[in-house]
Amino acid sequence: MTTASIVQRVWNYCNTLRDDGVSYGDYVEQLTYLLFLKMADEYSKPPYNRDIQIPKKLNWESLQNKSGAELEVHYIKILNELGKEKGMIGEIFFKSQNKIQDPAKLYKLIQLIDDENWVVLGADVKGDIYEGLLEKNAEDTKSGAGQYFTPRSLIKAMVECIRPEPKKTIADPACGTGGFFLAAYDFISDEKKFTLDKSEKEFLKFKTFRGWEIVPNAARLCLMNLYLHNIGDLNSEPPIERADSLLASPSQKFDFVLTNPPFGKKSSITISNEDGTQSKETLTYERQDFWTTTSNKQLNFVQHVRSMLKADGKAAVVVPDNVLFEGGAGETVRKELLKSTDFHTILRLPTGIFYAQGVKANVIFFDNKPAAKTAWTKGVWIYDLRTNIHFTLKTQQMKYVDLKDFVERYNPNNRFKRKETERFKKFTYDEIIARDKTNLDIFWLKDESLGDMENLPAPDILALEIIENVEAGLASFKEIVEGLNGK
Numbered sequence: 001m002t003t004a005s006i007v008q009r010v011w012n013y014c015n016t017l018r019d020d021g022v023s024y025g026d027y028v029e030q031l032t033y034l035l036f037l038k039m040a041d042e043y044s045k046p047p048y049n050r051d052i053q054i055p056k057k058l059n060w061e062s063l064q065n066k067s068g069a070e071l072e073v074h075y076i077k078i079l080n081e082l083g084k085e086k087g088m089i090g091e092i093f094f095k096s097q098n099k100i101q102d103p104a105k106l107y108k109l110i111q112l113i114d115d116e117n118w119v120v121l122g123a124d125v126k127g128d129i130y131e132g133l134l135e136k137n138a139e140d141t142k143s144g145a146g147q148y149f150t151p152r153s154l155i156k157a158m159v160e161c162i163r164p165e166p167k168k169t170i171a172d173p174a175c176g177t178g179g180f181f182l183a184a185y186d187f188i189s190d191e192k193k194f195t196l197d198k199s200e201k202e203f204l205k206f207k208t209f210r211g212w213e214i215v216p217n218a219a220r221l222c223l224m225n226l227y228l229h230n231i232g233d234l235n236s237e238p239p240i241e242r243a244d245s246l247l248a249s250p251s252q253k254f255d256f257v258l259t260n261p262p263f264g265k266k267s268s269i270t271i272s273n274e275d276g277t278q279s280k281e282t283l284t285y286e287r288q289d290f291w292t293t294t295s296n297k298q299l300n301f302v303q304h305v306r307s308m309l310k311a312d313g314k315a316a317v318v319v320p321d322n323v324l325f326e327g328g329a330g331e332t333v334r335k336e337l338l339k340s341t342d343f344h345t346i347l348r349l350p351t352g353i354f355y356a357q358g359v360k361a362n363v364i365f366f367d368n369k370p371a372a373k374t375a376w377t378k379g380v381w382i383y384d385l386r387t388n389i390h391f392t393l394k395t396q397q398m399k400y401v402d403l404k405d406f407v408e409r410y411n412p413n414n415r416f417k418r419k420e421t422e423r424f425k426k427f428t429y430d431e432i433i434a435r436d437k438t439n440l441d442i443f444w445l446k447d448e449s450l451g452d453m454e455n456l457p458a459p460d461i462l463a464l465e466i467i468e469n470v471e472a473g474l475a476s477f478k479e480i481v482e483g484l485n486g487k
Contacts, residue, residue, distance in 0.1 A: 026099035123230040157403035168255035173245035175211030212245035260318035261301035294329035309368035
């Protein structure tokens with residue numbers, strides 16, 4: 001059976017459960033619990049014979065001889081008890097709940113999973129199956145799951161540009177379902193790029209990745225995703241911490257940071273680098289490592305990423321447009337980035353590629369540097385993949401081939417040897433500093449749809465762009481109102 005057919009078979013059963021009010025997200029969550037138990041059971045038997053640290057009364061076999069109300073009661077007991085365990089098991093089952101109210105359907109799902117021998121499937125096959133399910137879940141816009149799912153084509157392009165290496169650490173302070181880790185893992189384990197020895201393979205499996213995710217369910221899905229891709233194991237310490245990464249200065253520095261922090265400007269917490277008392281409206285945390293105090297979540301993540309990097313660390317971060325042009329704290333962050341890092345590349349992303357509507361975003365690339373009297377940034381290269389380019393999530397999805405020209409122009413092997421093209425331009429440090437508020441939202445291509453009816457996008461694309469612009473405007477208006485109300 002092919003990967004696609006297994007995904008389809010497992011996913012089709014969700015349609016039956018939806019009649020009982022089980023959402024896509026709930027279904028993937030229940031699959032995670034049961035699949036974890038099934039694979040643990042397979043590992044406990046020959047030829048593996050591993051100590052899986054799951055009590056017999058709570059293992060996969062304990063589910064198999066039960067049905068009806070007895071099965072439901074026992075399944076709930078398993079979820080509750082395993083959620084109290086330490087390590088990977090406890091994180092997977094943290095605050096887990098049974099969302100399948102019909103015991104007969106729970107029984108059928110258990111049989112569906114039991115029919116496959118999951119361990120013998122290659123890590124790429126198991127991983128592709130789970131990634132397929134996560135993507136289907138992200139497509140369900142009503143659940144909001146798409147906010148944790150970055151387009152895999154974009155992630156691959158970012159990793160190709162950053163080019164992570166063996167025995168180097170990689171972090172994501174808002175890791176969602178783990179897309180950046182998986183792409184980096186695939187890049188490093190590619191035999192065409194690296195020939196890994198035993199210690200390098202061990203490092204890649206257990207020590208390379210470190211992530212933070214504030215939403216418990218997303219953290220759970222991320223752990224399972226990594227586990228299915230052969231990152232970590234049943235008995236190792238989880239590489240993902242269920243926490244808000246912005247709350248404290250990083251205790252560890254990393255070689256690479258790749259991330260797509262959650263969209264949205266305001267945070268209920270104002271991160272401060274100043275001494276002062278807490279206000280009634282916000283809880284303020286001291287971050288002496290930050291350049292400026294702001295409640296703009298995106299600007300805080302940019303500052304946090306820089307703090308996470310080693311002296312020669314490299315970062316690629318997805319940010320909304322406002323990070324490039326907003327005044328006040330935004331201007332301060334941009335000036336400090338240009339000064340203290342080699343802020344060398346911006347990729348202007350097209351619209352219609354994120355499951356979260358109304359988003360205009362970019363990828364910023366910068367290399368950390370030691371303190372110096374003069375600015376490290378000598379020039380910023382900007383690639384415009386937005387003007388006159390249109391994508392939709394359903395009929396015209398962005399694929400890696402659409403980003404290939406950018407990766408080639410980025411020139412990962414030697415980014416100091418680049419050539420300008422129609423879409424790729426260099427702006428010197430002096431030119432940028434001279435711009436009002438150090439505005440980096442720079443574009444130069446003529447929008448062919450303006451004033452030319454013949455070049456208008458297709459109606460469905462035009463409609464989506466209108467929706468995105470309206471939703472972006474509503475989001476900005478909501479933030480203003482919340483600010484006036486002191487929220």
